[in-house]
Amino acid sequence: MGTTRSGASFYNRSxxxxxxxxxxxxxxxxxxxxxxxxxxxxxxRPTIFRLCSTLQEYGFLIQDQESKRYSLxxxxxxxxxxxxxxxxxxxxxSPHLSRLQMNLGKxxxxxxxxxxxLLYIDKREAPESRITFTxxxxxxxxxxxxxxxxxxxxxxxxxxxxxxxxxxxxxxxTKKSITRxxxxxxxxxxxxxxxFVVDVEGTLEGITGVGAPIRGFSGKVIAAxxxxxxxxxxxxxxxxxxxxxxxxTALAISKELGYSExxxxxxx
Numbered sequence: 001m002g003t004t005r006s007g008a009s010f011y012n013r014s015x016x017x018x019x020x021x022x023x024x025x026x027x028x029x030x031x032x033x034x035x036x037x038x039x040x041x042x043x044x045r046p047t048i049f050r051l052c053s054t055l056q057e058y059g060f061l062i063q064d065q066e067s068k069r070y071s072l073x074x075x076x077x078x079x080x081x082x083x084x085x086x087x088x089x090x091x092x093x094s095p096h097l098s099r100l101q102m103n104l105g106k107x108x109x110x111x112x113x114x115x116x117x118l119l120y121i122d123k124r125e126a127p128e129s130r131i132t133f134t135x136x137x138x139x140x141x142x143x144x145x146x147x148x149x150x151x152x153x154x155x156x157x158x159x160x161x162x163x164x165x166x167x168x169x170x171x172x173x174t175k176k177s178i179t180r181x182x183x184x185x186x187x188x189x190x191x192x193x194x195x196f197v198v199d200v201e202g203t204l205e206g207i208t209g210v211g212a213p214i215r216g217f218s219g220k221v222i223a224a225x226x227x228x229x230x231x232x233x234x235x236x237x238x239x240x241x242x243x244x245x246x247x248x249t250a251l252a253i254s255k256e257l258g259y260s261e262x263x264x265x266x267x268x
Contacts, residue, residue, distance in 0.1 A: 017043065018051050022060060022072070031069040082114065089223055090122050092256045093214070097124050097225070100249045104242055106227040107133055111148035116164060117141065118149040121223075131207075133228060142168045144184070146203040147211030147226040154191035155213055155221035161185060176201045196247050198239070206231055210242050212250035217258025225250050 024032060024040050032040070037048045052070055055061040059075030093110055101108045101124035110122035118141045125132070135141070143164045144153050153161055170179045178184045191197045199209040211226030227242055234242065 014051070017041070017047070018055060021048070021051055021055065022076070025072050031064070031067075031071040033067070033069045037070070089214070089253075089257070093122060093223075093225070093253045096249050096253050097122060100124070100225070100227070100245060101126065103245055104227055106229040106242070109133075109135065109148060109226050109228065110223060111152070111226075112223045113143060113152045116143055116167060118143055118145045118152065120148075126229075129229075131230065142171075144168065144170070147197050147199040147209030147228070148224040150188065150191055150197045150199060151211040151213050151224035151226070152221065154188040154197070158185075161188065173203055174201055174205050178202060196243055198243065201231055204228075208234070208239075210239075210246050212247045213254075214250050215254040215257070215259040217260075219259060222257075223253075225253065 020041050021037060024037060029036075034045050034048050034052070037043075037052070038045050041048070052061055052063075056063055056070070056073070059073045059078075061070045062073045063070050089112070090110070097108050097110060105126055105128065107126045107129055108124040109120055111118050111120050113119070120135050120137055120139045120141075123133075123135070123137050141149065143149055153164065156164070165181055165184070170181060170184055171177070172179050178187060187197075196210065196212040199211070201207060203209065207228055208231040209226050209228045211224050213221040214223040214225055216222040225246060227246060229242075
């Protein structure tokens with residue numbers, strides 16, 4: 001077993017070489033042949049060919065059929081856009097999340113869908129909360145999990161919703177969890193129509209979550225923001241305030257991201 005430069009174990013030589021191939025490309029070397037890559041990396045042509053074939057299979061490289069030269073593939077563009085969106089989204093949303101947490105005194109979450117899962121990308125913990133939520137930044141859950149998952153799924157095409165539910169069947173998490181697919185899809189349609197979701201103890205016993213969609217410049221829903229709190233800690237009047245604040249915050253973040261379509265009315 002090899003070691004990394006820092007001395008850690010589980011070092012993978014093949015992975016390193018594949019990453020070196022990708023790193024060989026730059027603005028001056030946008031396409032490279034086998035011989036060039038072999039010279040740059042000091043590796044044999046057969047080794048370069050095997051690695052490039054694998055990278056090509058997964059979309060990280062493309063090969064021109066006439067010149068046989070390789071260039072970076074669209075998979076890298078796809079991954080780069082995810083990183084860019086995540087960083088720019090967090091940067092824009094950050095002050096809004098802090099303000100929302102101060103206004104409501106509740107724990108605030110920001111999440112996206114990535115690789116068919118809900119991914120938490122930011123969080124503001126309520127300092128005086130009687131509970132601590134285990135969903136930390138970077139945590140992943142089923143795509144329909146909680147208020148954020150419901151919001152994100154509500155704005156997907158019906159065919160995509162069916163695919164995700166086929167891959168991740170609904171399971172009973174609490175006594176109030178929706179486990180029938182038709183009922184769940186009906187709820188998603190309601191979320192899409194109202195512009196927010198109130199998840200009353202459907203994910204965690206005794207916990208209510210409120211979430212709303214964040215849109216990018218194209219109008220597509222790219223994230224969701226929400227608050228979670230002990231169900232018995234709010235009355236109907238305060239719940240309406242929470243909904244109003246979250247929807248307004250989602251819209252404010254969306255507008256900073258370039259969303260300029262007709263604004264949805266904020267619930268009263």
